[in-house]
């Protein structure tokens with residue numbers, strides 16, 4: 001499953017992830033700057049905040065229960081396409097996914 005991370009400065013990093021992984025873990029595994037993932041994906045931090053590219057908002061679906069509350073703690077601006085990247089599971093249907101990273105995570 002290919003995922004492209006677009007940093008706040010526009011730098012694009014494309015990586016290959018095993019299906020079943022999530023967008024936060026994939027960033028960490030590939031040393032992508034801009035995702036911290038402090039809580040390890042337990043929805044307890046908001047340092048994995050990302051903005052789903054508008055072309056992918058339907059495919060990634062709505063926020064999961066609890067994401068809204070945690071996003072209130074995000075360091076950067078929360079937008080309609082804000083997600084906790086640890087809650088986006090990479091299925092084959094998300095091959096080619098593009099996410100944008102906020103300037104700040106903490």
Ligand code: FES
Pocket residue numbers: 024036037038039040041042043044045046047048070084085086087
């Ligand atoms: Fe902590 Fe996603 S890694 S909420």
